[in-house]
Amino acid sequence: MLDRVALRGLRAVGHHGVFPEEREKGQTFVVDLELRLDTRPAAAGDDLASTVHYGIVAEQVVAVVEGEPVDLIETLAQRIADQCLEHQAVREVEVTVHKPEAPITVPFDDVTITIVRSRAHEQ
Template structure:
């Protein structure tokens, strides 16, 4: 029995550390005052068409995607960063050619009464 290689691993495009102000949280003061959220996305794509054509139209335009993600963070408030992460993943999957997306939402100023570095939620969603 021989081992057959599986399909090649997908290519990846990442946007890390995207900062935007939002009014998400379960407390009134979070909704009222807002705070900075940080978003990381890792997209599974096939970059070969773009590599062949050297045309941004054949890939995910990460500048445009970043605008869309920032608009979601700055948009309608939600209670949980889990909900925010889900909305951001749906924006990523709406991009043509994105097979899957990993989204991490950081809430570095979460209302925790103890010293901490960060609070994150990471989700992985795919078209399948």
């Protein structure tokens, strides 16, 4: 069974979306992550090198959101998952991307996508 390290509410401005105004103006995206890994080696040795450095992960996720624009939040979520899985200790990641300023014409609280990716599913 894997342990979980969670980061909630990472915020960054990105220029993602299918509409020109989304690309030009940008908007805030919020990302929640759940990194799944075995933390026993880190706990046994009290060693940061044996786990995942969540501060670095947070910076990398913000860089992805602030980076190259994509049309879909599905694509953005996949890029974030791929970045997280580059960390040796991370075996699986759950990524939720929130788009609270989505261009929807009716009242709403949030739009999200949640994906789960793991090393076991790599092809």
